[in-house]
Amino acid sequence: MTFTQLEIFVMVAEMRGFTSAALRLGISQSAVSHAIKSLEQELDAQLVEREQAAVTVTELGQRLLLRAREILGLTEAMRQDAAVARGLHKGLLRIGSFGPTSSLKLLPAILQAYRARYPGVEVQIDEGPDAAVLQWVADRRVDVGFAVLPDERFDTVPLVEDELTALLPRDHPLAQHDTVTLAELSEHPFIMPEAGCSALIEPLFAAAALAPQVRYRMSQMLTVLHLVDNGDGITVLAELALPHALAQTHPRIVRRPLRPTVRRRVGLIFRNLGRAAPAAQAFAEIARGIAKTSLGTA
Structure with a gap:
């Protein structure tokens, strides 16, 4: 089992297809198919059901998908910790955002400050309804999400x-x-x-x-x-x-x-802020500062 296989499995699940996952990853569709087949053989389990229009993750695949995201998240955190130790700031930050409050009123100012301080961090933003953002954080699809607070299931930053x-x-x-x-x-x-x-x-x-x-x-x-x-x-x-x-x-x-x-209060939610990757912790710190000086702290 390799990190590449897990990355491909996660992307196939999120894109619901081999072709779209291949395009997103910049590899061939045959490479995606081979990686999924090899992973299924190694685990002796069917992870996805191949249909004509789309790919569906099996019930067991959904459970293993959470494990795959956790492994990849910890790996990304290790990379970022090592980069910080070398005086570099690189990596990937995945943000879940809902509606105009977060996407139009909060994110632009926070991202401007974040990009100025950490230009080497790639930022991926997924937008969806409130419930979707909560589920993305729970499923480790994103590192941090905007949400209406309070929410006792997560670590929160008002x-x-x-x-x-x-x-x-x-x-x-x-x-x-x-x-x-x-x-x-x-x-x-x-x-x-x-x-x-x-x-x-x-x-x-x-x-x-x-x-x-x-x-x-x-x-x-x-x-x-x-x-x-x-x-x-x-x-x-x-x-x-x-x-x-x-x-x-x-x-x-x-x-x-x-x-x-x-x-109502709006803030950030994390599965575990203390164990979050440096890029996510830095985002929380900058968001706090922007909210306090420019937006009015909750």
Whole structure:
């Protein structure tokens, strides 16, 4: 068993295909196929099921995939430790990001500072819904993820805090109020945002023994805003998720604070920050500094 075989196995699982994995790794498809076949023979187990359209990882393969990622992660950490000892900063940092709060408001400033200090570190960013980012960290697919805190399953680094706010069409009856309650919101068609807020919004309604009249569930923030702008429903979003020029781009949308006020914290999550590779630990340190000086610490 070699590190190369494990790297190929992980890439095939993530890309769900031999051809796409070969293109990503810069090797031939036959080399990918040979590596998987050799690994399966050595383990005496089927790791993937080869289908016409895609490759599916078997149940046993899913368990071994976690081991493979752990081995490769520890190997990368050793490489980075050795590089740091030589006065170099090289390696790979994999980041999981959700929605505009992390991808548009937090990441650019943090990455700018990170790249200035560690130009030799390659940064890979995967974007997806909140739940996907949590799973990527748990599965070791990424080294660090942005998430809504708290989350007791992970080591966390709080970064920023903001408020949830209701977004309404300007001619909506609730737009005449200075503030709105969950009970009032529950009486109208609701658009549930899936990036950065849904994990907080739905429990809020449930805790108040209320159920929003969900008309749409959307992962793309621009689509949510477009639907509200068209009068297709109302929604609740975090302030940091909103575009800077919302009043100019969507003049028919008005914001109303919730009553009582609901706040959320966003930060970084790690499986184990103390054992994370130097590149990931450095990212956490820089993110803390940027949040404290530029973004407002959570």
